[in-house]
Amino acid sequence: MSDGGTTHPITVTINGETYERTVLARTLLVHFIRDVLHLKGTHIGCDTGNCGACTVMYDGRTIKSCMMLAAQADGAEIQTVEGLAENGELSAIQRAFHEHHGLQCGYCTPGLLMSTTVLLRDNPHPSEAEIRRGIRGNVCRCTGYVNVVRSIEAAAEEVAK
Amino acid sequence: MRAETAAPPAERVDRLGKWSGTSVPRKEDRRLLQGQGAFADDAWQARMGYAHFVRSPVAHARIVSIDTSKAESLDGVFATLTGQEVRELTDPFFQIAPEPGGKIEEYCLATDKVRYQGDAVALVLAESRDIARDAAELVEVEYDPLPAVVDTVAAADPDAPVLHDEVGSNVVWHGVYDYGDVDWALENADHVVKIDRLHFHRFSSTPLECSAAVVNWDPGTGVVEIYSNNQMPMFASLVIGPSLGVPSNRLQFRSQDIGGAFGIKIGSYPQLAGLALLSRKARRPVKWTEYRTDHMLSAGHGNERVFLDIEVPVMSDGTILGFKVRAFDDAGAYLHYEPLGAVIWSQVTPGCYRFKHIRVDYTETVTNKCPTVPNRGYSRLQHLWLTERIVDTVAHELGFDPVELRKQNYIQPEDYPYETPNGCIYDSGNLPKALDLALEAIDYPAWRQRQQELGKGSGKRIGIGIGTTLDSGTNNFGQARIVNPGLPFSGNGEAAYVKLDLYGEVNVNLGTTPQGQSHETTASQVVADILGVSPDDVNVTSGFDQRHNTYVAFSGTYASQFAVTGLGAAMGAAEDLRAEIVKVAAFALEASEEDIELEDGQAYVRGDRERAIPFIGIANLVYSNVAAMPGELADSVSLNCRHTYRPPFEVPDPETKRGNLTLTYASQTHACVVEIDEESGEVKILDYAVADDCGRLINPTIVDGQVHGATAHGIGAALYEALEYDEDGQLMQSSFYEYHAVTALDVPPIKTVHVETPSPFTPNGAKGMGEGGGAPLHAVCSAIQDALDDEAPVVCHTHNPWERVYRLLHPEPGTGRGVGVESR
Numbered sequence: 001m002s003d004g005g006t007t008h009p010i011t012v013t014i015n016g017e018t019y020e021r022t023v024l025a026r027t028l029l030v031h032f033i034r035d036v037l038h039l040k041g042t043h044i045g046c047d048t049g050n051c052g053a054c055t056v057m058y059d060g061r062t063i064k065s066c067m068m069l070a071a072q073a074d075g076a077e078i079q080t081v082e083g084l085a086e087n088g089e090l091s092a093i094q095r096a097f098h099e100h101h102g103l104q105c106g107y108c109t110p111g112l113l114m115s116t117t118v119l120l121r122d123n124p125h126p127s128e129a130e131i132r133r134g135i136r137g138n139v140c141r142c143t144g145y146v147n148v149v150r151s152i153e154a155a156a157e158e159v160a161k
Numbered sequence: 162m163r164a165e166t167a168a169p170p171a172e173r174v175d176r177l178g179k180w181s182g183t184s185v186p187r188k189e190d191r192r193l194l195q196g197q198g199a200f201a202d203d204a205w206q207a208r209m210g211y212a213h214f215v216r217s218p219v220a221h222a223r224i225v226s227i228d229t230s231k232a233e234s235l236d237g238v239f240a241t242l243t244g245q246e247v248r249e250l251t252d253p254f255f256q257i258a259p260e261p262g263g264k265i266e267e268y269c270l271a272t273d274k275v276r277y278q279g280d281a282v283a284l285v286l287a288e289s290r291d292i293a294r295d296a297a298e299l300v301e302v303e304y305d306p307l308p309a310v311v312d313t314v315a316a317a318d319p320d321a322p323v324l325h326d327e328v329g330s331n332v333v334w335h336g337v338y339d340y341g342d343v344d345w346a347l348e349n350a351d352h353v354v355k356i357d358r359l360h361f362h363r364f365s366s367t368p369l370e371c372s373a374a375v376v377n378w379d380p381g382t383g384v385v386e387i388y389s390n391n392q393m394p395m396f397a398s399l400v401i402g403p404s405l406g407v408p409s410n411r412l413q414f415r416s417q418d419i420g421g422a423f424g425i426k427i428g429s430y431p432q433l434a435g436l437a438l439l440s441r442k443a444r445r446p447v448k449w450t451e452y453r454t455d456h457m458l459s460a461g462h463g464n465e466r467v468f469l470d471i472e473v474p475v476m477s478d479g480t481i482l483g484f485k486v487r488a489f490d491d492a493g494a495y496l497h498y499e500p501l502g503a504v505i506w507s508q509v510t511p512g513c514y515r516f517k518h519i520r521v522d523y524t525e526t527v528t529n530k531c532p533t534v535p536n537r538g539y540s541r542l543q544h545l546w547l548t549e550r551i552v553d554t555v556a557h558e559l560g561f562d563p564v565e566l567r568k569q570n571y572i573q574p575e576d577y578p579y580e581t582p583n584g585c586i587y588d589s590g591n592l593p594k595a596l597d598l599a600l601e602a603i604d605y606p607a608w609r610q611r612q613q614e615l616g617k618g619s620g621k622r623i624g625i626g627i628g629t630t631l632d633s634g635t636n637n638f639g640q641a642r643i644v645n646p647g648l649p650f651s652g653n654g655e656a657a658y659v660k661l662d663l664y665g666e667v668n669v670n671l672g673t674t675p676q677g678q679s680h681e682t683t684a685s686q687v688v689a690d691i692l693g694v695s696p697d698d699v700n701v702t703s704g705f706d707q708r709h710n711t712y713v714a715f716s717g718t719y720a721s722q723f724a725v726t727g728l729g730a731a732m733g734a735a736e737d738l739r740a741e742i743v744k745v746a747a748f749a750l751e752a753s754e755e756d757i758e759l760e761d762g763q764a765y766v767r768g769d770r771e772r773a774i775p776f777i778g779i780a781n782l783v784y785s786n787v788a789a790m791p792g793e794l795a796d797s798v799s800l801n802c803r804h805t806y807r808p809p810f811e812v813p814d815p816e817t818k819r820g821n822l823t824l825t826y827a828s829q830t831h832a833c834v835v836e837i838d839e840e841s842g843e844v845k846i847l848d849y850a851v852a853d854d855c856g857r858l859i860n861p862t863i864v865d866g867q868v869h870g871a872t873a874h875g876i877g878a879a880l881y882e883a884l885e886y887d888e889d890g891q892l893m894q895s896s897f898y899e900y901h902a903v904t905a906l907d908v909p910p911i912k913t914v915h916v917e918t919p920s921p922f923t924p925n926g927a928k929g930m931g932e933g934g935g936a937p938l939h940a941v942c943s944a945i946q947d948a949l950d951d952e953a954p955v956v957c958h959t960h961n962p963w964e965r966v967y968r969l970l971h972p973e974p975g976t977g978r979g980v981g982v983e984s985r
Contacts, residue, residue, distance in 0.1 A: 041198075044450075045369040045370065046897040047896070048898055050897035050902075081194075081196035090191075090194060098190040098191070098194060101862045101863065101865070103190060104677030104678070104679070104866055105193075105421045106192075107368075107369045107370045107418075107420030108420075109194060132905040132906055133905075133906065135904075141367065141368055141369050141873075141874075142421055142870045144873030144908050144911060145869075145904075146869040146908075147866060149905065
């Protein structure tokens with residue numbers, strides 16, 4: 001890119017793979033993930049950190065990747081939706097969303113799956129209220145959250161087995 | 162042979178049942194759960210540039226000058242495009258409106274004036290999205306500000322600032338819908354209930370994915386490739402093709418996964434036209450993705466409507482005879498799909514009730530606000546909210562029980578098919594039963610008791626509300642003639658291909674553009690039933706591609722119709738294919754066609770499963786072993802079957818404004834319990850239930866999902882979501898900071914129950930659904946009213962944030978109640 005401005009070399013590990021790239025200072029982490037690395041599963045919905053479509057796991061916690069610069073992510077370990085299934089086998093959370101109709105258009109789903117992954121890791125037996133609080137940063141316009149909550153409850157039961 | 166899908170199931174062999182009616186898991190999920198969907202912003206082409214629109218910061222102004230030179234000299238900028246160039250290169254978009262609205266001259270960029278904050282004046286193309294945005298800021302536009310008008314009633318005033326000089330005023334359409342004899346009813350009624358003003362506010366279902374596209378005007382072929390998330394590409398083609406001077410066979414729309422649309426993405430065609438011109442000028446593919454603020458400012462809002470001077474004649478036994486109203490609809494600055502909303506509401510003229518005498522004096526105006534576009538429940542939900550406020554207010558003012566009054570005035574189960582005063586035929590329903598089920602689901606008597614027990618001084622109020630609504634689906638486009646008798650539109654339809662592929666695999670190809678409605682799954686269910694295979698064996702091509710998919714001008718995904726039109730088309734094509742398979746099998750098995758059955762991907766002779774030929778054998782004969790068949794048979798089969806489903810409609814009468822405007826009437830009855838905090842006005846939903854009737858259920862789980870989504874949109878609009886302009890025409894909610902798209906903390910658990918009254922008019926007994934008819938707006942307003950004192954003002958806004966509810970609880974002294982009764 002001939003975009004003027006300073007650049008920074010960064011090393012980032014995403015879904016177990018290490019990438020070394022030089023990024024513009026103003027490139028957002030979400031644009032780096034989508035446009036530079038072509039990992040298109042992470043989505044953009046609002047640009048202001050409200051909707052959670054860009055949620056990824058960053059050093060073990062969830063962040064909204066539109067709220068961070070790629071240059072800040074130097075040295076980070078990141079997991080995106082592409083890293084959830086193993087060898088084509090859906091994770092228990094992904095299976096639960098499928099079995100309980102926890103998605104319609106699927107645009108918010110990658111972010112919701114990442115939030116759910118961290119929610120259930122930290123609290124394997126959440127109450128309904130805890131589930132709702134755990135996904136309050138993820139806007140879904142299709143499901144009214146009814147089947148999302150149901151899917152997360154089912155995933156919790158499955159993971160607990 | 163032609164499969165007559167227009168005929169209802171009673172007149173055809175009904176093969177649905179094994180898979181249709183069961184909650185088959187979705188085919189779409191696997192890719193979407195793994196981040197493998199293909200959304201519009203995921204598209205990429207070599208050499209492409211990134212486009213950014215330059216938008217007006219003011220609501221109304223003359224454009225004095227535009228200077229793009231600084232932008233063009235920025236490193237990395239490929240091209241710019243201004244309104245003046247657009248005016249030279251294109252014709253204005255055609256208008257659905259007759260004169261005066263039809264005189265509006267709209268291009269894909271503003272030419273001489275800007276008419277709302279966010280109106281696009283120029284486009285910039287650069288090698289990155291950030292450079293494009295930098296360059297857009299360097300475009301210098303001089304504006305000469307004009308006074309703005311943001312209220313639809315004020316806009317209709319002859320002295321208001323005029324948006325479109327060529328129209329002469331802001332009134333773009335006016336008509337009177339007059340059925341029965343409302344003057345007689347008002348004279349002879351025992352009571353007349355009068356409501357001063359009801360206001361249905363602006364909001365948007367704000368799909369989480371903003372509008373996006375990659376557009377390439379191929380200089381070699383002259384084809385304009387549009388990979389986008391537009392949800393009604395055939396309508397877009399009809400509008401932008403003539404404007405650009407491109408024949409429709411050189412417009413190639415494509416989409417795969419669409420991140421929600423809800424009607425809003427019907428409105429992206431002006432932007433797509435601008436991107437096409439920019440691509441031609443720059444000789445590059447053009448990529449564009451809205452920022453959320455672009456979307457909030459300019460992608461389109463739902464219609465705002467004001468109802469004035471409502472008069473309701475009521476008999477002493479509670480029979481409501483009808484109503485009279487003046488309606489003002491705010492279309493925003495340009496007519497995008499409007500003024501179709503000025504007739505579409507009349508699909509549900511009497512709502513769910515046996516009203517006989519109705520007069521609606523309907524005015525549509527432009528204002529200095531974002532253009533409106535169809536938004537989930539388009540134009541009917543505004544009118545249905547009016548009918549529900551009427552019934553609710555009559556109950557409160559005259560002391561009728563709100564449940565019994567509704568049941569008494571509902572269209573009764575034995576009335577169907579029911580002809581409304583304007584000639585619409587309601588196909589089926591059981592509203593009293595639906596209300597009973599919804600009330601049972603919330604345990605209505607228990608809440609009434611809690612309400613009584615909650616004494617004064619507790620600081621809390623409980624209110625129970627009911628919302629009954631219709632989700633009319635499968636439009637008769639002939640209703641367009643009621644707003645403009647010169648329009649050559651009528652009927653409706655959808656097309657589908659079903660084929661056997663080389664090894665006998667079943668493939669389905671639709672004309673629709675789904676955005677979460679699970680078309681791949683439900684189409685596979687009906688086709689599986691007809692061809693005797695499993696849904697897993699049916700591949701439904703994902704998304705829409707104008708190069709390969711079949712379509713009619715009505716194709717797309719909108720207006721609660723897929724279960725009827727889309728599945729009707731798939732069923733018809735599958736029936737045709739079935740007939741061909743039977744024909745080939747009869748030859749191969751030396752049996753008569755009447756004796757051939759299909760099951761498990763095989764054709765066999767009834768009574769002898771050993772005499773069978775698998776679909777791979779059928780495909781082999783037709784595709785690669787053709788000399789083994791008699792020539793006559795070979796010439797009569799292709800295993801590639803296309804079917805257009807055509808609902809049985811006639812052209813409505815524009816003079817009397819009568820006709821059957823819609824094929825199906827799904828209904829929803831909502832029951833809602835709210836708790837209101839007296840000190841703050843905060844409204845909390847304590848219980849919520851929906852009884853849904855969409856006829857025969859093809860996939861109950863998917864239907865429930867649609868009900869949940871529509872309910873969340875309505876609750877959001879009733880309590881949290883509004884698009885409001887200040888008096889200068891500045892939008893006050895231009896991002897998700899200010900526009901509170903509801904979260905999991907705002908939407909309560911939603912209970913659903915089903916009433917199943919099959920439609921006698923559709924190929925499968927299903928009624929289209931999904932839009933939901935805005936029932937939460939009705940139910941929440943009804944519940945708030947129920948919680949208030951008897952002498953409180955009437956709940957007259959759809960949007961009820963804390964401050965507004967506080968004012969209902971504690972009215973300013975001297976302000977009226979907004980309602981009155983004349984009794985004789």
